[in-house]
Amino acid sequence: MTARRLDAGGRIDRTRRIRFAWDGAEARGFAGDTLASALMASGHPVVGRSFKYHRPRGIMSAGVEESGAIVTVGEGARAEPNVKATAQELYEGLSARGQNAWPNVRWDAGSVSGLFGRFFAAGFYYKTFMGLPPFEWGRGTGLWMRYEALIRRAAGMGAASREPDPDAYETAHARCDVLVVGSGPAGLRAALTAAEAGRDVILVEQDFELGGDLLSDPSEWAARDEMVAALEKAGVRVMLRTTAFGLYDHGVAGLVERVTDHLAAPDPALPRQRVWTVRAGATVVATGALERTVAFAGNDRPGVMTAQAAATYATRFGVLPGERVVIAANNDSAYGPAAVLAGAGAEVTVLDLRDAPPDAPDGVTVRAGRTVAEAHGARGVTRVRMARPVRDGFAGAGWLDCDLLCMAAGWTPVVNLGSHRDVRATWDAGLATFLPGPSREALHFAGAAAGVWDRARCAASGEAAAKRAMGEAAPAPEPGGWERPIAPLYEVRVPDVTRKSFVDPQHDVTASDVRLAHREGFVSVEHLKRYTTLGMATDQGKVGNVIGLALMAEALGREIPAVGTTRFRPPYTPVSIGALAGRSVGTHFRPTRRTPLHDWNLAHGATMTDAGLWRRPWFYPRAGEGIAEAYVREAATVREAVGICDVSSLGKIAVQGPDAAEFLNRVYVNGFLKLPIGKARYGVMLRDDGFVMDDGTTWRLGEEEFLMTTTTTGAGRVMVWLEELLQTRWPELRVHVASTTDAWASVSVAGPRSRETIEACLADGSDISDAALPFMGVARMRLANGTEGWIARISFSGERAFELFVPALDGPGMMDLLWPEAERRGGCLYGLEALGTLRIEKGHVTGAELDGRVTLDDAGLGRMASTKKAFVGDALRRRSELERDDRPRLVGLFPKDRSATFKAGSILHAPGEAEGMGAGWVTAVTHSPALGHWIGLGFISGGAAAWDGRPAVADDPTRGGSCEVEVVSPHMFDADGGRMRG
C-alpha cells in the first residue's frame, strides 16, 4: 500500500497540523483526522499484529468494525488497549503504539507461530494441552494452568494498565420522546421529522461529526450542513462521540459519551466519559450497514480493505489509500468508490463477479465474471490472483499487480441494537443479507440498518420511521435499491491454493477452522462460535459472522437461515468498566453512615472501623496502645468499673397501632402480648423457613406503642420484612412501622458503676434505682441539661448496664455529661472490639453466629420458643433434618493450652479427622480479660454435651494454624447472669 495525502479535499482542517506519536516516533496529521487516516497518510501500512498468528495487519475499514488497526492509546495508567485506530479522533500529543507484538508490529518475533499455523487450528490448545498429556504427572489441571499462562502471553490483544484508573467518570440520566441512533441520511431525516413535529428528540452519533455516509460524499456536504442547521433550529439534542451501546427493557438505552478522549488538554473538571441512561418513548435505529469482505487466501494482508473505507479515506480525510487499486465486487455499491478513487488519481480495476456489470465510470476498468482468489505481499499487497467461476467453484485466472485491494462483497445491516431487544434477524436471499425482523416494542429501523441501500430512499425510510415512532401509520420503504442484483459471494477457493483465508480476522478464525468445526460436529451456530471463537473478538462478529454462517451452511449443504445467527448482546462496542462504574468508586461505592456521635467519638480518640455501611468506634487507644492492648483494657474496665459505648447504629423500628402487640407476637418466637408497659424483652424472629433472621430487644412504651431494636446489619432486612408481612399477609392488622434508627443517639453505659455514673447526669426526679428501673425496665428520663429520652436496663455485656436513647442532635451533649462522670469513676469509652469480647464471654450471639443457616436450637435459644402460640417459621423449623441432635450447636471454646490462640473461621474437628466439612466451625475469637486466656464461640456437631471430655481441633488450613480446643458451654462468664441483674 502506497498511500499518500491528497493535495486538496477532505473534511480535515489543513491549517491545523497535529503532532502525535506512533510507536515512539513523531508523526503528523490534521485536525479532523482519525488516528487511522493519519497513520495511513504517514506511510504506516502495518499497524497491528493478529491475535493468534501474529500476522501483520493494516487498516481494513474506516469505522468501529476495524479488525486490523487495533492499537494501544495513551501511556502509563492511561494506556488503553484494543482501541480501533479507525474510530480514534486525532489530537495533539496523542501517543499510540502497536500491540500483541515484540519488539514492534513491523518486526514481530511472535510471527513464527504463523509458520506453524497448521498446528494452531480451532481447539488446538485444548486438545493438546488439556486432553492427554504425554506424561502421567501431567494429567489434571495443574499442567494445563502452566501451559495456559504461556499461551495467554503468546496470543491475545493489548495489555491493560495495572495501575489505578486516574480518570473520573460519571453517570447521567435523560429522557426523550424519540431517540435516534445514527446520523446518516436516515437518522438525520428521522430526527428532523420528529423534532419538527414537536417531539423532544435526542440524536446519538458515535463519530465526531454528524452525517454518517454523507461525510464520504462531498456532493452531499452542502445538503448535510443544511440538515444539521435545521436540526439545531428544531431543538434536537445532538450527542456526538456517543455510542448507544445497548437497548434495554421499556425504552431504556445505554449510551457512553466520550467527553475528553479527543482532547489534548482536557478540563480536569470534566469526566473522561459519561454513561447515560436514557428513557425514550420510542427509538429509531439508523445505525447503517457494514460492508462485508470475502474469505480468500491472504485476505487479511495489509492493503486489503473495504471499498467504502477506501472511498472514505479519499473523500473525508483526503488520503488516497493506493495508487493501483483492484476492487473485487459482487454488487453495484462498488462503483461509487471506484469512481472516487479513479477521480483522485488512482488506477482502478473492478473485478465484478457478475457477467453483466454496470457501465464503467470514467477511468475505471471493469472485468466481468472475475473475482479475487489470492492476495500476495507480506507488508502490503503487491499483486492479486484473479479467479473466474467454474462449475463447483473457482479457477485461477491470472495475476494483477496492485497496491490496494478493495472488497465490495455486500452489506450487513447493523441490527445489533434490535438484537438486544429480541428482534430476530431474517435472511433475505435476494439481497444476500440479514434484515431486522419485526419488533414488539417502539423500536423502528431506518435506512441501511433496514436494508435500504440507496441514499434518497434512506431519507424517506428515516422519515417513515420517525412517523411510526410518533404513532402515525407510515409504511417503510422496501429494502434493496440496486439496479442489478447482488451475486452472493462468501469464499473464493482455487484448487492449488492452501494459504490461510480469514473469516474473522480479529480472532484469526479461518475458513478451514469453520470446516473443522463442521467435521467435528460443532454445527449449531452457538457451538461454531464457541469452538472456533468466531465472533468473540472485540468486534463481536461485525466482520466475520455472515461469512462464517455461509461457510457452515455450505458445509451442511443447507441455506444460511437454516444455520441461524447468534444473538448480539450489549455492548455494541466495548465500554470501559470505569465508565459503567461512574462515580461509584472508592468511598462512594456505597453510602457511608455515621452515627450522631461520630465527631464526638473522633474527638475522643476513637479508631474507627466499618460495620456494614456504618462507621463505628473500634477501640480508643491510649498512649502506646495497639488494638490488642486497648480492647482488653476496655473490656476489663467495663467489668471492673464502667464503660460507655456508642450503639446508635442498632436498628430501631417504631411499631405502633392497636394490633402492635399481636403483630409482634406473631413475628417473634416468644410471647409479646403480655409484655407490660415500661418493660423490654429480648426477642428472636425466624424466617418462613424456620431459620433465625434477627434478634434484639423490643420495648413497650405504651399500650399501642413499641420500640423494636434490631442488629446493626439486620435493620434494613427486618424493616422490609415487617412491611411485607403487614401489607401482603396480614392486612387486617392495624399497625404502622417506621424506621427511627437515625432519629436516636444511643449509648450503652455498662459496668458495676454504670448506675451511679448515670445518676450523676440525671435531672432531679429521674429515678433509676433498682426498684424504679429493675432489670429489663424501660423509663423516660431527663438529663441534667434538660435533654429528654428513654433509658432501658438491658445488657449485652453481661454487666449491669443501661441503654440511653436521646434525640440524635442531643447525643453529643449527653456524652459531654456522661463521659466526665464515667472518667471520674475509673471508666472508659469502649469500641466494637471490646463489645465483642464482652459478648463472647457471655455467649451472646450476633451476626457472626446468626448467619442464616442457624436454627433456634442451634443457637441454644430453643427454650425461648412459645408453645402457646404460632409464630412465623414455627412450622418449618420442625422439619426432621432441623431437629437432629447432631446439628452443629453453639458452643464456647477454650484452647487446651491456655496460652495458645486460634482464629475465627477455623474448622472444628476431632483430632485426626480433618476431612470433609469437619464437625463445626469457629465464629468468633477474643482474648478474655475475665478468664485470662483466649476464648472463642463456634458451632460443633451435637454441642458441648457431645464433646464433654473429648478434645477438638480448630484447624485453619488456608491461613495456617492448628490448635487443640476444649468445647465448653457458650456461657463462659457469669453463666447465671447475676452481674447484669445486680
Add this chain to the structure above:
Amino acid sequence: MIRLDCPFCGTRDHAEFAYGGDGSVTYPPLDAPTGAWHDAVFLRDNPKGRVVETWHHLHGCRMWLRVERDTVTHEVFSVRPAHPGLAEALE
C-alpha cells in the same frame, strides 16, 4: 431496565424497587401443618409468560406492590398495591 408504574409514585426505574417473590402464593395460617408451609415456601412454578410478582418500592414509598409481568418480554400489565384495602381504594 424494567420500569414500573408505582401507583403511589409514578413510573420509576426498577433500581428503586426490590423484587419480592411469587405473588400468586397464599401463605397458610401460622398454625398450619409443616407440609402446608413446605409447599407454600419451597414449591414454585417457573412459568414462561404472564406471572404475578411482589415488588417492594424500597427507595420510594416503601409500599409492597403486586406486579403482573411477562417473564419473556418483560411487558408489565399492571401494578397494584399488595395491600388489598389500598388496592380497592385505588380502583
